[in-house]
Amino acid sequence: MKKKDLEYFKKLIVEEQNKVLKDMGYIKETLLDSTIRDASGDHSAYAFHMADQGSDTYDREKTFMLASRENKYLSELVDAMRRVEEGTYGVCMICGKDIEKERLEVVLVAKYHVECKRQLEKVKSKDAQETSNY
């Protein structure tokens, strides 16, 4: 990948990292918030916000899951940034071909070019789905 392109994607990755960090801050606040409200016994605001989504416990579990998903995405972004620094960003990790720029713009953390990704998806078992989203 050309230096100019690397710089371009570097900027996009930094922006995305900031966005995820902001989201994670919000998730943390939500978790903290619901804990505080639990302690005071006042669920009204929470109940109003999440009226039809079941119990507080359920919501908190969902928030935790969201947090761990964001966490994983963030580490993927950090990894992508490392590849930018190394100059290997945008190269398919399976066949070594350049990953389509249009694909990278949509999936910044993509490690495989479209054909290889398709092959991977074919052999991917249900169990592996969680670990290889990119």
Ligand SMILES: [Zn+2]
């Ligand atoms: Zn490939």
